[in-house]
Amino acid sequence: MKYYRIIMIYLFFLLPSFLTEAASCLSEQAEETIKVIRGPYLQSGSQTGIIIRWRTDFPTSGRVIYGTSLKTLDREKTGQKDTTEHIIQLNGLKPDTKYFYAVGNDHQVFSGPDSIHYFITAPTPLNEKPIRIWAIGDFGTGDSISRSVKNAYLKYKSGRHTDVWLMLGDLAYTRGSDEQFQSAMFENMYDELLRNTVSWPSPGNHDIRSADSETQTGPYYDIFSLPVNGEAGGIPSGTEAYYSFDYGNVHFISMDTEDTSLEPVSPMIDWLERDLEANALNWTIVFFHHPPYSMGTHNSDMHWDSGGRMTRIRENILPVLDAHGVDLVLGGHSHVYERSYLIHNHYGRARTFKAKTMIRYRKKRYPTAYEKFDGESGTIYVVCGVSGNRPSAGAFEHPAMAFGSDQYKGSMAIEVEGNRLYGIFLDTRGEVRDWFRIDKNPRPLLTTPLWDE
Ligand SMILES: [Fe+2]
Structure with a gap:
């Protein structure tokens, strides 16, 4: 009986304080080991702000x-x-x-x-130092292909800072869940680049499987903090689904071609027109997931392919881009690499493509070097859906395309310096498999070009 009393006293008075102490000890331990x-x-x-x-x-x-x-x-x-x-x-x-x-x-x-x-921080438009852009499309596999594409680029850039990192959709296969984003982007994948380079995404069909553009919910919208109020330049879009920003003398526009209306009279296209109208910068680069021209793993002529989005982009978005002289459009979705001539005003199927829609290069020695003057339309369209996927066989019969290949995995390195823009397609061996150049109002350069001709 005596022992029973002692035990009861112990339980009543001492155990709670022991438990509290143990709990606080555990929480201190958790605090110490927070990772x-x-x-x-x-x-x-x-130019003046950033989100970490x-x-x-x-x-x-x-x-x-x-x-x-x-x-x-x-x-x-x-x-x-x-x-x-x-x-x-x-x-x-x-x-x-x-x-x-x-x-x-x-x-x-x-x-x-x-x-x-x-x-x-971003430079002002008057600062004409070279701007390095890295663009990757359909990379979200989280596997060795994405890693080899990244490693080839890191080796190629050899210490140069990447100023702008564009993500062309399908960032996390197969359904854009938080776990899939973790392995496709964050865990043992782009760690170093993420720490010092601002990433700018556009959503792909796989990302939208777990997200909703209208309500701005789901992992894609939770993970990214994008400028909805024109905080980084451009006209406020009011949504993270599509937005724009400035970097030096380049204006960038990201669009949602998966989960936002592509009808001619719709909020995104209305915003696009106003944004381009207000843009006074020298260069404009637009990026979104679905390519308006492709004959790779997707066929932009087929109305049933991807719900007809590629057709609607061609018919409803491209006239707006042409009217405002957009220079470069980057997309993915097709797991191939394709790159167009400098073209304008082609909104139909491939067989309706006419030679006059091509703006001819003016230097015979460099057939992929184009010249363009202020106020002119003329856009190069790139499909780069091989930054994490194995390329699949494509037909590559689209007459708008100057080059197409299903042989390489890779990414786009783009450099803008003053009035010159270079783009190269870099494979996993570090080989340049395609390149192009646009000179605007041509004049001499100050430094060595990205691609040694
Ligand atoms: Fe896709």
């Missing part, structure tokens, strides 16, 4: 420390408390400036600072 399991990654970069995002394995507070020298991270911004999804907007930055950063919580640093945790 970043996604990112950090950069979003919505502009990351995910932790346990809920905690968020904090970014940053500064223009790796040794002096003298600025700080705190975020939400008690969350695993950390989204911190930095403002008041200087254009074209390199900042180093680290992320953590109120009392610890989890990732950085070091030489790969940095961002460079």
